[in-house]
Amino acid sequence: MTAPAKGPADRVGLKHGAGGRAMRALIEDVFLGLGGPVDGIGLSALDDGAALRFGDQWIVVTTDSHVVHPIFFPGGDIGRLSICGTVNDLAMMGATEPLGLTCAVVIEEGFPREDLARIRDSMKQACQEAGATIVTGDTKVMGKGEVDGIVLNTTGVAVARRVVSDAGLRVGDRILVTGTIGDHGMAIMTRRRDLQIEGDLRSDVAPLNGLVRAALAAGGEDVVAMKDPTRGGVASSLHEMAAKARVGIVVEEAKLPMNAEVRAAGEILGIDPLVVANEGKAVLGVRPASAEKVLAAIREHPLGRRAAIVGTAIAERPGNLILDTGFGKRLIAEIEGEPLPRIC
Amino acid sequence: MATERELLDQLKFRDPQRARDLAAALAREVKAIGRDPVSVMHVCGSHEQSIARFGLRTIFPKTLQVIMGPGCPVCVTDMPEVDEAVALALAGHRIATYGDMMKVPGSVKSLADAQGEGATVDVVYSVQQAVDLAKANPEREVIFFASGFETTAVATAAILMNGVPKNFSVLSAHKYIPPAMEIVAEMPGTHIEGFLAAGHAASITGAAVFEPFVKRHKVPVVVGGFEPLDVLAALLKLVELIRAGRAEVANMYPRVVSHEGNRHALEKLWKVFKPIGGRWRGIAHIPNGNLRLRDDWEHVDARKRFRIEVSQLWDYAPSGLAQRCICGDIMAGVRQPSDCELFGKECVPESPVGACMVSSEGSCRIWHTYGGMPDLSDITPSSETSTTDAEKARPTEVRS
Numbered sequence: 001m002t003a004p005a006k007g008p009a010d011r012v013g014l015k016h017g018a019g020g021r022a023m024r025a026l027i028e029d030v031f032l033g034l035g036g037p038v039d040g041i042g043l044s045a046l047d048d049g050a051a052l053r054f055g056d057q058w059i060v061v062t063t064d065s066h067v068v069h070p071i072f073f074p075g076g077d078i079g080r081l082s083i084c085g086t087v088n089d090l091a092m093m094g095a096t097e098p099l100g101l102t103c104a105v106v107i108e109e110g111f112p113r114e115d116l117a118r119i120r121d122s123m124k125q126a127c128q129e130a131g132a133t134i135v136t137g138d139t140k141v142m143g144k145g146e147v148d149g150i151v152l153n154t155t156g157v158a159v160a161r162r163v164v165s166d167a168g169l170r171v172g173d174r175i176l177v178t179g180t181i182g183d184h185g186m187a188i189m190t191r192r193r194d195l196q197i198e199g200d201l202r203s204d205v206a207p208l209n210g211l212v213r214a215a216l217a218a219g220g221e222d223v224v225a226m227k228d229p230t231r232g233g234v235a236s237s238l239h240e241m242a243a244k245a246r247v248g249i250v251v252e253e254a255k256l257p258m259n260a261e262v263r264a265a266g267e268i269l270g271i272d273p274l275v276v277a278n279e280g281k282a283v284l285g286v287r288p289a290s291a292e293k294v295l296a297a298i299r300e301h302p303l304g305r306r307a308a309i310v311g312t313a314i315a316e317r318p319g320n321l322i323l324d325t326g327f328g329k330r331l332i333a334e335i336e337g338e339p340l341p342r343i344c
Numbered sequence: 345m346a347t348e349r350e351l352l353d354q355l356k357f358r359d360p361q362r363a364r365d366l367a368a369a370l371a372r373e374v375k376a377i378g379r380d381p382v383s384v385m386h387v388c389g390s391h392e393q394s395i396a397r398f399g400l401r402t403i404f405p406k407t408l409q410v411i412m413g414p415g416c417p418v419c420v421t422d423m424p425e426v427d428e429a430v431a432l433a434l435a436g437h438r439i440a441t442y443g444d445m446m447k448v449p450g451s452v453k454s455l456a457d458a459q460g461e462g463a464t465v466d467v468v469y470s471v472q473q474a475v476d477l478a479k480a481n482p483e484r485e486v487i488f489f490a491s492g493f494e495t496t497a498v499a500t501a502a503i504l505m506n507g508v509p510k511n512f513s514v515l516s517a518h519k520y521i522p523p524a525m526e527i528v529a530e531m532p533g534t535h536i537e538g539f540l541a542a543g544h545a546a547s548i549t550g551a552a553v554f555e556p557f558v559k560r561h562k563v564p565v566v567v568g569g570f571e572p573l574d575v576l577a578a579l580l581k582l583v584e585l586i587r588a589g590r591a592e593v594a595n596m597y598p599r600v601v602s603h604e605g606n607r608h609a610l611e612k613l614w615k616v617f618k619p620i621g622g623r624w625r626g627i628a629h630i631p632n633g634n635l636r637l638r639d640d641w642e643h644v645d646a647r648k649r650f651r652i653e654v655s656q657l658w659d660y661a662p663s664g665l666a667q668r669c670i671c672g673d674i675m676a677g678v679r680q681p682s683d684c685e686l687f688g689k690e691c692v693p694e695s696p697v698g699a700c701m702v703s704s705e706g707s708c709r710i711w712h713t714y715g716g717m718p719d720l721s722d723i724t725p726s727s728e729t730s731t732t733d734a735e736k737a738r739p740t741e742v743r744s
Contacts, residue, residue, distance in 0.1 A: 268469075
């Protein structure tokens with residue numbers, strides 16, 4: 001026999017990047033020790049970004065690396081994704097006016113120049129929609145096979161008067177989603193698996209800072225928690241909100257806005273759209289008195305037409321997410337790793 | 345591919361009001377029997393999935409114990425079968441399989457782990473897709489790691505009969521349900537009064553396949569579908585039969601299942617596959633419970649075509665953990681997860697030992713995740729939560 005084989009526990013697996021429990025465990029185990037005391041929201045909060053006190057305001061910073069297959073997908077591409085991801089992470093902290101973005105790009109030798117130009121153009125387009133500017137950047141080229149196509153990292157900085165964390169829920173607060181769920185992830189998955197679904201399955205990738213601005217203008221301090229439900233979907237975001245605020249959350253399945261194509265793809269693949277990524281949606285926790293007002297403001301915005309109040313924070317089962325299916329209720333388990341299609 | 349018609353059909357069987365009516369009838373029937381509990385078992389993961397997905401347990405009468413039987417074909421795939429697939433993958437062959445097979449643990453690693461070490465493993469959603477993969481990559485051996493009950497086994501058989509490319513072969517982990525029901529019905533201490541049989545598998549074998557079983561064990565079997573109303577209607581029928589003391593087969597899924605089954609599909613199934621005995625993970629040795637390729641199909645049988653060196657995976661002897669697993673008893677409803685010495689220690693969701701911990705709907709997994717079987721029946725539906733009650737329930741907290 002050769003040298004003892006290392007067990008799978010010694011290696012990083014794909015599940016460690018899927019936005020679920022495994023990823024959180026990896027971060028807590030390896031990276032959390034890097035953090036230290038900060039005046040504001042730092043690494044230990046594991047929020048969408050950091051908020052550092054600066055006089056009577058907050059400097060909000062967030063960073064995100066982007067890899068996606070395919071690079072160009074229905075509804076967007078990696079360029080649009082890289083801008084929207086960072087703009088949205090800032091917005092989820094209450095910082096809707098990005099001061100500037102950085103862009104670092106790692107490119108594989110042989111990558112077509114034409115594709116690069118296409119990615120640049122869509123970054124530009126997304127920046128315009130968000131009112132954001134790239135202020136500095138970095139470029140690296142790696143040998144063939146050393147990186148898969150292209151990796152984009154963006155960092156965003158903004159100033160905010162009030163920071164919204166993802167831990168502010170209390171019992172009775174209402175849960176809003178700003179539109180149909182699961183569009184981005186299902187578009188990617190069906191494209192990757194070459195699954196033919198009739199109709200138009202498109203990513204929802206879009207900058208949300210304008211919509212969030214409208215929601216905050218309407219709800220003010222009554223908007224108490226925000227998250228963008230990317231990897232791990234709405235379920236993961238709600239799990240985090242529930243766990244951090246020590247409340248339970250009940251979601252009414254019938255109220256979740258969903259495109260028919262996403263529903264069909266979910267049925268076929270055996271994947272619940274609740275755990276599928278979104279790139280142009282937000283989940284908000286709002287004090288009950290302002291919920292309808294905030295909903296109306298979001299619906300006024302072009303990206304929020306199908307927004308809905310979908311749930312409520314409760315005192316029972318803190319940290320848990322309960323789905324009211326219309327037939328009965330069930331707990332939604334936190335996802336472990338990447339959702340995979342199942343046969344049974 | 346779901347057509348519009350199918351989606352409409354589906355909606356018809358998802359009417360909450362009719363579900364409540366059926367649940368009320370179910371409660372009346374169970375009460376009339378007068379025993380507590382009345383125990384029935386379903387034998388298919390798809391039923392548990394439907395029950396779990398729609399939260400039906402919260403509307404079942406409390407005195408009706410719906411026991412989860414042998415589970416899904418994926419969770420009962422035993423470690424040696426996974427080991428074979430992992431060994432083939434690590435030997436440089438391309439493995440194609442259904443998504444939920446990726447995480448099923450072998451004695452040392454899963455296919456997902458093998459993929460992490462550089463093996464090529466493709467997730468497919470049909471056997472046809474695996475064949476297409478072989479066609480597109482003629483320079484490499486593509487091995488379809490096939491799992492599923494008779495329903496999916498027929499699909500595998502049909503594809504093989506149509507002819508496949510030279511570089512395509514099958515590693516069969518297909519399972520056959522009827523013999524597993526025999527084993528469960530005979531488990532010591534079992535008190536199951538009726539069985540809910542899986543509609544999709546019965547669409548192949550026909551409802552009649554359960555008649556000898558019913559005669560032998562003197563318990564009713566109801567074939568049921570998977571929409572909420574299908575499940576509730578089938579359970580109602582089952583409880584009615586129990587109350588009347590009638591041991592017979594009833595078909596509550598006639599829109600899909602016939603009495604004699606699909607003769608063409610059965611011919612294909614038995615032309616390509618033969619039943620042999622083998623272990624189902626955490627349950628028992630099931631005589632005739634595994635489907636393997638017949639000798640005429642050697643040329644597409646990965647077990648015949650390759651020397652599979654499973655022992656190379658081990659740097660120590662494979663553990664005897666599986667022997668200490670009590671999944672079988674848990675499924676028979678005679679013990680609960682906390683009675684197992686492995687539970688929460690050697691056996692956890694990240695590295696499960698038995699079938700009940702592999703499946704996301706498995707009793708042990710649910711027990712582990714939620715600290716027992718959660719009772720959600722008293723949780724107020726969200727729209728009825730009044731603000732004042734909610735605020736009374738919990739003092740206001742200020743958070744930064």
